Amino acid sequence: xxxxxxxxxxxxxxxxxDEPDKPEEPVVDRRDMPICLLCTCLGGSVYCDDLxxxxxxxxxxxxxxxxxRYNRIKKINKSDFASMxxxxxxxxxxxxxxxxxxxxxxxxxxxxEVVIRENHISxxxxxxxxxxxxxxxxxxxxxxGIHREAFKDMxxxxxxxxxxxxxxxxxxxxxxxxxxxxxxxNNIQMMHEDxxxxxxxxxxxRRALEDIRLDGNPINxxxxxxxxxxxxxxxxxxxx
Numbered sequence: 001x002x003x004x005x006x007x008x009x010x011x012x013x014x015x016x017x018d019e020p021d022k023p024e025e026p027v028v029d030r031r032d033m034p035i036c037l038l039c040t041c042l043g044g045s046v047y048c049d050d051l052x053x054x055x056x057x058x059x060x061x062x063x064x065x066x067x068x069r070y071n072r073i074k075k076i077n078k079s080d081f082a083s084m085x086x087x088x089x090x091x092x093x094x095x096x097x098x099x100x101x102x103x104x105x106x107x108x109x110x111x112x113e114v115v116i117r118e119n120h121i122s123x124x125x126x127x128x129x130x131x132x133x134x135x136x137x138x139x140x141x142x143x144x145g146i147h148r149e150a151f152k153d154m155x156x157x158x159x160x161x162x163x164x165x166x167x168x169x170x171x172x173x174x175x176x177x178x179x180x181x182x183x184x185x186n187n188i189q190m191m192h193e194d195x196x197x198x199x200x201x202x203x204x205x206r207r208a209l210e211d212i213r214l215d216g217n218p219i220n221x222x223x224x225x226x227x228x229x230x231x232x233x234x235x236x237x238x239x240x
Contacts, residue, residue, distance in 0.1 A: 035059060044086065056080040059087075064110070069093040076100040076125075086110055094118040100125040117161070124150065133159040137182070141165040149173060162186070163213070170195050179208050185216035191223075197230035206230045213237070 035057050039048035044064030053071040064086050073095040088110050097119040104125055113133040121139040124146050131154045152173045159180045167186040198204040214237035222239045
């Protein structure tokens, strides 16, 4: 006990930090830092979470998963991910993104998952047909913010999350592969009987799509009973 006491008694008192304005500096200093000093690189994954970044840093060409959550990134340029031939997942949750160049995610042959939730995006960019997950919840996407037939050719798309936006229609056609469609808290007011089902073929069953969320929309699901005959489960939403 005496050794511990003598050591601890010689430790200086913790001094008060006298640099409250320091957060401004790292943004400048970090621009020229090697990416794996600035961020954490583990195998093909690059983690740049919560680093006060205002743009996408230059990534190693063999990056497979890129995480830059909780930063201050405002725009995504096509050059940010150019020639990233192994990139599978991009997660930009909770930044300040207002615009994404339309082809910023195109030309990425392995890309499957893009998470851009909790930003200020009003226009969804184009996505490659290889997508399995798109999460653009909690943005400012309105009726003109989604390309026509944007998801039609994504034959492996499993999860489409667009909750908490300003969308006023269900973005059809949706691929048969889709398992989850989350559109809570938008402005969807109507549904057509062929939104999910094929009225010309009553034997058509959409087996995969078990999770449709329409709660928090001004739509009365009971008005279109024929719209659900091909679904394994009725969508969640208002029936009155």
